[in-house]
Amino acid sequence: MDIDFCLSAKIKRKNPEHYFCPLTAGVLEGTVVKSTGKYSLVKLIDGKVVTTSLKGKMRLQKSRETHVVAVGDKVTLEKRNDDWIIEDILPRRNQLNRKATKLSRSVHVVAANIDQILIIASAKNPKTPLGFIDRVTATAESYSIPSILIINKIDLLDSDEDVEKWTNIGRLYQDIGFEVIPASIYDTESMEKVLEILRGRETLVTGQSGVGKSSIINAIDPVLNIKTSVVSNFNEKGKHTTTFAEMHKLSFGGHVIDTPGVRSFGLIEIDRRFLSHYFPEMEALLGQCKYYDCTHLDEPGCKVKEMVDRGEIAESRYMSYLSMYYEG
Incomplete structure (x- = not known):
């Protein structure tokens, strides 16, 4: 059975957040426990940790992500001669991204x-x-x-x-x-x-x-x-x-x-039109502004700004919102 075809078909396991494909002989599944870009450490189901590299076509594919694989990824891998090769990355349940430190348009999957x-x-x-x-x-x-x-x-x-x-x-x-x-x-x-x-x-x-x-x-x-x-x-x-x-x-x-300590945490791939949705105290006020597409900057009748002026929303939180909004 072709492993690429099987993974793309996304045959569901009992847990709908994961997918399963009957693995071909010699193909194993593991979890990435460390990734440097050049190589990754993968923990197999039996607990053994092996050093791996990426399959050629995965290494060459275009991506905004600084590294193709991230810590926590579930992968399939195969041993060829004495080398372990990552064949594919199983669909992610979720991921946390930030802006890459030295590449402003690139995504670093933390x-x-x-x-x-x-x-x-x-x-x-x-x-x-x-x-x-x-x-x-x-x-x-x-x-x-x-x-x-x-x-x-x-x-x-x-x-x-x-x-x-x-x-x-x-x-x-x-x-x-x-x-x-x-x-x-x-x-x-x-x-x-x-x-x-x-x-x-x-x-x-x-x-x-x-x-x-x-x-x-x-x-x-x-x-x-x-x-x-x-x-x-x-x-x-x-x-x-x-x-x-x-x-x-x-x-x-x-x-x-x-994770390595970082001086800042740059936002990426967050639409600033929906930024207030990710501030719980602002999300609770959805629909209460005069304008449905209120940006909470300087529009009249803004409920968020009213709550900031009343001290119901912390000024520090609002200043963080402004900083992120203009960054986006």
Whole structure:
């Protein structure tokens, strides 16, 4: 049976989100756990991890994506002589995209087939801008992927003013509908809460450099022992310790995808006409503006702007909306 024909036919499994084709002899199925572009590590069903390269025609096909395969992809592969070759990528359940750092018109697929996104923000050393959080949550909303906000390093807050500030930030996102966990790797209770969120799920972990993504994963599952670094006290900037996104199996069930820290999260493939749909507090006001195609910029009778002026929608969130709108 021709594998390309079979995959394109999309014969459904019992789970309608996946597709199945009887595999030909020698063809196996696996999950991409790391992808560098030149090669990918694929975990087979039996747990063995093999180094793979792409089939010739896949490598040459035109695509806006920086890498053809992404961590989390389900693939079929075959061993030819001593080399493992990825034959095809099975249809994705979902994916999270951002603008490629050096190629402004290219799409970087951060991960595929995930259940949730864990956004790690740092209360101090370095402080995470709220605009970064808003960009990730909006992107996640656009792909209908739940996101959870972890406010890390609360143990470093040394003034009542800072504690109040980050308490209010946490309350802001909770009121919008996001789950928020104030955390510290030295606080057992907060780490246990994060553990329960991760248990049995496929989770993408994202955040800027130095916010403590790898440290949190290590605190929850020390067996992994992921490399970490110290943030400079001079400029409060972190260094990249994770070069490529990589999936790790958790000892208590589930997987985490640890991603390289990024300074910004560029939007791509989001139609700005629908951008407000990805801000839950704005989406709740759909149909209440004077004009049905209101952009919430300067139109008269805009319900969103009215709620911003009344303090019902946070000004920081509205400023993030404007920044993303004009970027698009």
